[in-house]
Amino acid sequence: MAIVLGPNRYGKAETRVVRVTRDGDVHRLKDVSVGVSLSGAMDAVHLTGDNAAVLPTDSQKNTVFAFAKRHGIDAIEDFGLLLARHFVASQPAITHARVEIHEYGWSRITGGHSFVRDGGEVRTALVHADAGSETVVSGLTDLVVLNSTGSEFHGFAQDEYTTLEPTDDRVLATAVTARWRHRSTEAAWDESYRAARDALLKAFAGTHSLSLQQTLFQMGRRVLAEQDEICEVRLSMPNKHHFLVDLKPFGMKNDNEVYFAADRPYGLIEGTVLTDDAPDAPSAWN
Ligand SMILES: O=c1[nH]c(=O)c2[nH]c(=O)[nH]c2[nH]1
Secondary structure, three states, X not given: OOOOOOOOOEOOOOEEEEEEXXXXXXXXXXXXXXXXXXXEOXXXXXXXXXXXXXXXXXXXXXXXXXXXXXXXXXXXXHHHHHHHHHHHHHOOOEEEEEEEEEEEEEXXXXXXXXXXXXXXXXXXXXXXXXXXXXXXXXXXXXXXXXXXXXXXXOOOOOOOOOOOOOEOOOOEEEEEEEEEEEOOOOOOHHHHHHHHHHHHHHHHHHOOEOOHHHHHHHHHHHHHHHOOOEEEEEEEEEEOOEEEOOOHHHOOOOOOOOEEEOOOOOEEEEEEEEXXXXXXXXXXXX
């Protein structure tokens, strides 16, 4: 039996960059966290400690800052592609680059240089690049949504441990993590992002839900129906349970008005929705 080195990658995780663009007195702000992960001919460093092929993760971090200055940061998908292509093109040993970027939104308060951080929602981009192929997956995390009616859950399987009461009117709440794969590496990223986010919200609000699974499918379906250039959507949605509080001990009726918002445990509903012609690209999600 021989012991061998398996798949490996290395890079600098979570480089936080705030790029201010000064247009006279009116500033623009881009706040991102960039993860770079490189792979290629890395046997020597693992097997013998020969670092000749290893571009330090410190240099990778410096590249992120230098590129933020030199090129600015517009759509995070473009910034990801720029970085990924740079590492593959400039380092002989590097055959594959993975760049993951999270963007934290800021809104203008008043005047040109005052901002307030947007809610918990984060925009994401994941880029893979090598000599033969490039993939772009856009997305968001922590899009917190709630329907105060229009949600039912009944007719479910039952066993000896089932105590859940069926309901035809409940609160449905979740924090959406959604990622969507583009067919190409050229798109109007900001416009596409806004449209996908809008489709997710409209489908969540507009679906009379018999289960969160059904809502999940409708959300993915709507993104795909509205944007030809997206071929696959992956969703992860915690069921943020809202339990009716028993007010009978206080002589009161609870007519679906007072809920206990539990934080854990939570149901976790996850699924993929794709077009039947979506080209296979499992590694786009790695
Ligand atoms: O929408 C739901 N899907 C489930 O699978 C589930 N399971 C559960 O206990 N409540 C719910 N709600």
